[in-house]
Amino acid sequence: MALLFLVLSSSAWSELVIRVTQGNDQPTIIAVAPIALNGIQIKEDIGSIVEADLKRSGLFSAIPRRDMLAFPSVASDVYYRDWRMLGTEYLVVGAMIPIGEDRYQLDFSLLNVTAQKTEFNHRVSGSKTQMRDLAHLISDKIYQEITGIRGAFSTRLAYVTANREKGKYVYRLNVSDADGAREKLMLESPEPIMSPSWAPNGKELAYVSFETGRPAIFRQNLVTATRQQLTNFTGLNGAPSWSPDGTKMALVLSKDGNPEIYMLDLASNKFTRLTRHFAIDTEPTWMPDGKHLLFTSDRGGTPQIYKLNIASKATERLTFRGNYNARASLAPDGRTLALIHRSSDTFHVASFDLVTGRMIELTQTRLDESPTVAPNGAMLMYATKQGDRGVLAAVSLDAGVRYVLPAKSGDVREPAWSPFLR
Amino acid sequence: MIHSNKFGFTAVVLSMILAGCSSAPTDESTDIEDTAVQTGQVDTSAIDDSAMMDAASAADTVFYFDYDKALLKPESRAALLEHAAALNSNPRSVRLEGHADERGTREYNMALGERRANAVKEFMVLQGVSAGLIEVISYGEERAASYGSNDSAWSMNRRVELK
Numbered sequence: 001m002a003l004l005f006l007v008l009s010s011s012a013w014s015e016l017v018i019r020v021t022q023g024n025d026q027p028t029i030i031a032v033a034p035i036a037l038n039g040i041q042i043k044e045d046i047g048s049i050v051e052a053d054l055k056r057s058g059l060f061s062a063i064p065r066r067d068m069l070a071f072p073s074v075a076s077d078v079y080y081r082d083w084r085m086l087g088t089e090y091l092v093v094g095a096m097i098p099i100g101e102d103r104y105q106l107d108f109s110l111l112n113v114t115a116q117k118t119e120f121n122h123r124v125s126g127s128k129t130q131m132r133d134l135a136h137l138i139s140d141k142i143y144q145e146i147t148g149i150r151g152a153f154s155t156r157l158a159y160v161t162a163n164r165e166k167g168k169y170v171y172r173l174n175v176s177d178a179d180g181a182r183e184k185l186m187l188e189s190p191e192p193i194m195s196p197s198w199a200p201n202g203k204e205l206a207y208v209s210f211e212t213g214r215p216a217i218f219r220q221n222l223v224t225a226t227r228q229q230l231t232n233f234t235g236l237n238g239a240p241s242w243s244p245d246g247t248k249m250a251l252v253l254s255k256d257g258n259p260e261i262y263m264l265d266l267a268s269n270k271f272t273r274l275t276r277h278f279a280i281d282t283e284p285t286w287m288p289d290g291k292h293l294l295f296t297s298d299r300g301g302t303p304q305i306y307k308l309n310i311a312s313k314a315t316e317r318l319t320f321r322g323n324y325n326a327r328a329s330l331a332p333d334g335r336t337l338a339l340i341h342r343s344s345d346t347f348h349v350a351s352f353d354l355v356t357g358r359m360i361e362l363t364q365t366r367l368d369e370s371p372t373v374a375p376n377g378a379m380l381m382y383a384t385k386q387g388d389r390g391v392l393a394a395v396s397l398d399a400g401v402r403y404v405l406p407a408k409s410g411d412v413r414e415p416a417w418s419p420f421l422r
Numbered sequence: 423m424i425h426s427n428k429f430g431f432t433a434v435v436l437s438m439i440l441a442g443c444s445s446a447p448t449d450e451s452t453d454i455e456d457t458a459v460q461t462g463q464v465d466t467s468a469i470d471d472s473a474m475m476d477a478a479s480a481a482d483t484v485f486y487f488d489y490d491k492a493l494l495k496p497e498s499r500a501a502l503l504e505h506a507a508a509l510n511s512n513p514r515s516v517r518l519e520g521h522a523d524e525r526g527t528r529e530y531n532m533a534l535g536e537r538r539a540n541a542v543k544e545f546m547v548l549q550g551v552s553a554g555l556i557e558v559i560s561y562g563e564e565r566a567a568s569y570g571s572n573d574s575a576w577s578m579n580r581r582v583e584l585k
Binding site: 369385 | 527
């Protein structure tokens with residue numbers, strides 16, 4: 001396929017820009033002082049990246065820099081009274097120094113302004129190309145200290161874009177930081193690319209590509225860009241989902257005449273058929289125990305979510321409310337499902353509690369798809385439409401926080417939130 | 423007879439695409455009238471160029487379906503019978519591409535597109551066409567024929583294309 005490119009370079013095609021559309025009612029107020037650079041020339045503003053991370057979570061509001069009376073960089077230079085007057089509850093200060101050839105060390109502190117004490121000090125280091133990584137790591141530490149929830153700012157997104165350029169389709173598989181920055185092109189093809197799924201170690205993606213003229217499942221290493229075609233069966237080859245231990249993949253094949261869930265053992269390349277039904281069985285996703293799968297089936301007449309015991313092959317229907325519940329994505333608590341739910345002829349993202357059976361609609365848009373829950377369970381991302389364009393949007397699992405990541409151009413779809421990468 | 427069917431059908435398809443998503447359903451008949459002349463002219467030259475084509479290749483090659491359904495519509499029968507007869511007298515490999523509208527989830531729509539293409543395949547096999555000549559492939563909602571998030575675009579996208 002001469003028209004197929006495999007690239008790891010930065011692309012400026014559709015870089016995502018975040019707009020927070022709804023935040024928490026009672027956000028924690030924080031001030032992030034500019035990081036003292038001691039003459040080091042970097043293009044990123046680390047303090048601004050940290051501030052944007054925290055604001056995007058919806059749990060924080062930030063004191064603007066222009067309101068600050070001073071820019072302290074160490075705890076001993078802080079006059080708490082000044083910061084209390086600004087109404088901030090927390091203050092972040094930090095300074096960076098060079099420690100070797102393209103190696104920089106950043107010491108930062110989280111200060112509790114109300115209690116007038118240092119919550120913690122932390123030291124991070126990296127090269128000039130890792131400045132955004134340093135910033136996201138600082139955000140993770142601060143978020144965890146204040147909320148008690150592990151931060152997911154250092155994670156990544158995989159997503160597919162589709163454009164028509166000069167009358168031809170161009171499909172791209174991209175990976176970016178969780179905030180949409182540093183977009184990297186992984187695969188470009190004139191034929192559809194679908195269903196990206198992260199390996200649990202965050203180093204590989206599985207996806208569906210039509211580059212051979214038919215759908216086939218591939219796995220691709222994100223660092224080396226080496227890849228391998230895993231399936232080449234007649235009919236559907238779709239919906240790959242990596243097992244929690246990384247050794248297997250659940251997927252969909254229709255070589256038997258209709259779509260069935262299979263499990264592929266990645267070491268032995270052996271396929272095991274898990275469902276046996278004339279209906280559509282698709283969209284498998286693993287339970288954290290690695291022993292059960294959730295999947296979509298219309299065996300009851302309409303698409304609903306079912307649970308499958310891999311050992312016994314026993315299935316159990318989980319959703320009953322509404323005539324369309326599909327594409328489950330499980331939160332890390334193993335209990336909350338995000339899914340696509342149809343009500344009054346529109347398709348929303350809803351959460352579904354596996355224990356109580358309670359379904360809550362989280363979005364008001366009408367053509368939502370592909371929910372994917374962050375590894376800390378705080379937010380989920382999904383694809384929706386703005387006008388005629390596909391965009392990615394995020395909502396917290398309690399629906400209190402929302403933001404949109406509109407691409408500058410083209411159609412963005414099928415977000416997949418990476419696991420924790422450290 | 424076949425030719426006039428082909429004209430009428432293509433004209434409606436093209437004009438609906440040209441009318442696009444902006445026009446409300448009530449405006450469609452006007453748009454179809456306006457653009458039918460244009461598309462008819464385009465089609466005339468196309469037919470002139472391929473005067474040697476056999477009857478089946480002039481029959482409809484796109485078959486439409488209802489929402490979340492894979493049942494052949496009665497109006498698809500005549501063209502499919504023609505294709506089957508042509509394949510029986512002159513066997514060749516064909517490809518049935520199944521599609522879905524954008525509503526619902528992508529992988530479920532892949533399955534739905536395949537189910538529709540299989541419905542067409544089964545009909546042709548019942549007419550004596552060798553199953554081995556027919557390749558089925560689903561594109562789900564990935565290759566829309568008509569853009570726009572409205573009933574008319576969706577109805578154009580729930581389809582099987584014979585190639």
